[in-house]
Amino acid sequence: MSKKSLLSIHHSPLFLVMGVSGCGKSTVAKALSESLKIPFIEADNFHPETNILKMKNSQPLDDTDREPWLQNLAKELLQNEKGGAILACSTLKEKYRTILNSLIAKPLQIIFLEGSFDLIKNRMEQRAGHFMPAHLLQSQLDSLEKPKNAWIFNIQNDPKTIHLQILEKIKMTTENG
Numbered sequence: 001m002s003k004k005s006l007l008s009i010h011h012s013p014l015f016l017v018m019g020v021s022g023c024g025k026s027t028v029a030k031a032l033s034e035s036l037k038i039p040f041i042e043a044d045n046f047h048p049e050t051n052i053l054k055m056k057n058s059q060p061l062d063d064t065d066r067e068p069w070l071q072n073l074a075k076e077l078l079q080n081e082k083g084g085a086i087l088a089c090s091t092l093k094e095k096y097r098t099i100l101n102s103l104i105a106k107p108l109q110i111i112f113l114e115g116s117f118d119l120i121k122n123r124m125e126q127r128a129g130h131f132m133p134a135h136l137l138q139s140q141l142d143s144l145e146k147p148k149n150a151w152i153f154n155i156q157n158d159p160k161t162i163h164l165q166i167l168e169k170i171k172m173t174t175e176n177g
Helices: 003-010 025-036 049-056 063-080 094-102 117-126 134-143 159-175
Strands: 014-018 040-042 085-088 109-114 151-154
Touching: 014 025, 014 094, 025 040, 025 085, 025 109, 025 159, 040 063, 049 063, 063 085, 063 094, 117 134, 151 159
Parallel strands: 014 085, 014 109, 040 085, 109 151
Antiparallel strands: none
16 A cells, blocks of 8 residues: 555544654654655744743743644644644643644644653753753653553654554554544
């Protein structure tokens, strides 16, 4: 079955690849976007400058900071709803995912990337040029509410393996209904 027919069966899906900073959301979401030939949306690009400055200054975001950001993301999903899209976004709390889902017509298929503190911290310390400092990881893990009804993938596997596992899950899901 071709990837194009996967999408036609799945009716132009909207995917949310989520998890804490450093778990590989963007890498996995970009690979899925390329494979499925649907747009990739990087949530970090939708943060207002005040949010970025706050994180750069080692201050975790609060719900007030996140609300306009989530609304902007929902608008972007709506623009891509007809053809499908893949959003890479932390959406740590259930209420954030609820906000996104309440503002769009189709439900998001959630893909949750999870891993150990040490693995994620190590990855964060290895990357260059990202505004999220590794010492804020614990605050993200403290805020994380594991999603219900999500496809869960362990990041001990490399991003290519996770990407292939997700494609297989899409195939199985579309074949079974």
